[in-house]
Amino acid sequence: xxxxxxxxxxxxxxxxxxxxxxxxxxxxxxxxxxxxxxxxxxxxxxxxxxxxxxxxxxxxxxxxxxxxxxxxxxxxxxxxxxxxxxxxxxxxxxxxxxxxxxxxxxxxxxxxxxxxxxxxxxxxxxxxxxxxxxxxxxxxxxxxxxxxxxxxxxxxxxxxxxxxxxxxxxxxxxxxxxxxxxxxxxxxxxxxxxxxxxxxxxxxxxxxxxxxxxxxxxxxxxxxxxxxxxxxxxxxxxxxxxxxxxxxxxxxxxxxxxxxxxxxxxxxxxxxxxxxxxxxxxxxxxxxxxxxxxxxxxxxxxxxxxxxxxxxxxxxxxxxxxxxxxxxxxxxxxxxxxxxxxxxxxxxxxxxxxxxxxxxxxxxxxxxxxxxxxxxxxxxxxxxxxxxxxxxxxxxxxxxxxxxxxxxxxxxxxxxxxxxxxxxxxxxxxxxxxxxxxxxxxxxxxxxxxxxxxxxxxxxxxxxxxxxxxxxxxxxxxxxxxxxxxxxxxxxxxxxxxxxxxxxxxxxxxxxxxxxxxxxxxxxxxxxxxxxxxxxxxxxxxxxxxxxxxxxxxxxxxxxxxxxxxxxxxxxxx
Numbered sequence: 001x002x003x004x005x006x007x008x009x010x011x012x013x014x015x016x017x018x019x020x021x022x023x024x025x026x027x028x029x030x031x032x033x034x035x036x037x038x039x040x041x042x043x044x045x046x047x048x049x050x051x052x053x054x055x056x057x058x059x060x061x062x063x064x065x066x067x068x069x070x071x072x073x074x075x076x077x078x079x080x081x082x083x084x085x086x087x088x089x090x091x092x093x094x095x096x097x098x099x100x101x102x103x104x105x106x107x108x109x110x111x112x113x114x115x116x117x118x119x120x121x122x123x124x125x126x127x128x129x130x131x132x133x134x135x136x137x138x139x140x141x142x143x144x145x146x147x148x149x150x151x152x153x154x155x156x157x158x159x160x161x162x163x164x165x166x167x168x169x170x171x172x173x174x175x176x177x178x179x180x181x182x183x184x185x186x187x188x189x190x191x192x193x194x195x196x197x198x199x200x201x202x203x204x205x206x207x208x209x210x211x212x213x214x215x216x217x218x219x220x221x222x223x224x225x226x227x228x229x230x231x232x233x234x235x236x237x238x239x240x241x242x243x244x245x246x247x248x249x250x251x252x253x254x255x256x257x258x259x260x261x262x263x264x265x266x267x268x269x270x271x272x273x274x275x276x277x278x279x280x281x282x283x284x285x286x287x288x289x290x291x292x293x294x295x296x297x298x299x300x301x302x303x304x305x306x307x308x309x310x311x312x313x314x315x316x317x318x319x320x321x322x323x324x325x326x327x328x329x330x331x332x333x334x335x336x337x338x339x340x341x342x343x344x345x346x347x348x349x350x351x352x353x354x355x356x357x358x359x360x361x362x363x364x365x366x367x368x369x370x371x372x373x374x375x376x377x378x379x380x381x382x383x384x385x386x387x388x389x390x391x392x393x394x395x396x397x398x399x400x401x402x403x404x405x406x407x408x409x410x411x412x413x414x415x416x417x418x419x420x421x422x423x424x425x426x427x428x429x430x431x432x433x434x435x436x437x438x439x440x441x442x443x444x445x446x447x448x449x450x451x452x453x454x455x456x457x458x459x460x461x462x463x464x465x466x467x468x469x470x471x472x473x474x475x476x477x478x479x480x481x482x483x484x485x486x487x488x489x490x491x492x493x494x495x496x497x498x499x500x501x502x503x504x505x506x507x508x509x510x511x512x513x514x515x516x517x518x519x520x521x522x523x524x525x526x527x528x529x530x531x532x533x534x535x536x537x538x539x540x541x542x543x544x545x546x547x548x549x550x551x552x553x554x555x556x557x558x559x560x561x562x563x564x565x566x567x568x569x570x571x572x573x574x
Contacts, residue, residue, distance in 0.1 A: 008032075066243040068179075070186045071112045073237070073244070073254060074197050078103060080232040080239055081206050088230065088460060090215055099209040105276045106205075110195065179245035187249050195268075195275050199256050203233065204268040211269075211330065214282055216289035218343035220539040221462065223260050227540075230460045233260065235417035257415050262541045270339055273332035284328035284342075291328065292317045295346035302538060303350070304395055304467045306386050306480045312353045313346075320556035322349075341549070347535040348549030352557065354531060357485045357495050358388055362525040364497060365389075372484040386480040392530065394475050398465055399534060406537075464538060502558070503551045519547040 003015050007025040014026045024031045082095045108114035180186075186196075195201075203226065210217055226233045237246050237254040246254065273281075284290050296313040300306075317323040328340055358365040369389035376384050467476040486493045503524070504517040521529045521543070532543040539546070 183249040517551040519544040
């Protein structure tokens, strides 16, 4: 009543109030930047009839926001991630020549761009249909739980019939607040759509590009860099431009509140490669970093094991054929070949070699340690004999320290980013005030308790455990000799141990239960469990996945003996 200025568009004086307290013209629905300061709270409750549901959204657009789509948000995330990889030393061609082409192909095959009628145009048409209807009161918005439970299937976006059905299905739910144009429609997509873009899939895209370029980075190492913050993933949306208003349902898409999972990223990468119809990847040869011989050398150094073990790992790799180009090279869509986890495979080879030489049955390896200890007392020439017991004590101490440090860092990790998040425009001011209050309290308590400020994150390193031969305390075992566990037979060095125990006699169907063998630490010797735990820490995966690869290698290595044993057992049953 007190606002008598004429509308800039229609020159009428017929004003109403939006949800945000601003003025809008009832004649042409023009929204002004002027707001009314209300003292009487009763007036707010009585003015609900004079509001429109679209006022807050239009005001956000007038505040400098721009229209953007979910695929553009993921494109920005991929750009940040690949730029971080380039800073770590990855080939600059990966961004424009590899990852960019993968992303364009995905957008085209998922009908989000580079096609006759992209999904984005459908969403824009929906928003036009909604804005053309006059709404005099704020409709009842569906709850988020109800929205996530919808399971209508999405049709072909290029046909007029499916477009009409999409309008009828989402006309009500698209009023849910989000900064992007298609945030609500994206949430409503069929949950059975396996390759709908998600934050973990951005990591799958990057790893697929790394594998294509044959970069010296394994998947476990790549995910570790992500967790350590060297590659943007957690709270990456805070780097979005100011014009890309991120709120509401967008946060459900881009906000990550869990650590990346090795198996999920690995499986999605293979699904993506098949979905994009990619050709055979470049060959993994012996000179490539991802070859088992190269990775075994790296993990032997990091596990503080003798260098002489590398000759044995190479012999195992050659005997069972897991170093062949056809076995290691990825061929998308070929279901007959096994998906190779290069880092896990190399760690499993080392475990098998340790079982061949030391048996790892909680008895034989300790006898060998006592023998090596006696030899080292009287040994004056050459390098010292490798003592498994001493190696176990040194590595276990370092492993416990690093594991405790890792657990503390994860427990102290603040999942909330520095940039405040809000799911509704109405709660924006309240969230900002609350966030400022939390920051002030943290600073005050920090000063009172004298807590040390968080140090800058260290530079990324390929090695988590480092051992130097220059140390005089004997904590480095790289140069130690295996003479105590080897014997010369017919001109070849063979293991003194003639026995070997198998982790499992029969493998499971990996497609049915997800594992080749089941692993429970109580059912296996503690030495074997410790070695699995060591490589589990280095690769940041569950020990059961390394156990699977160990079982696979054993069955390839002892295939003939296992076949004879199974055949003999069958004859006895008859």
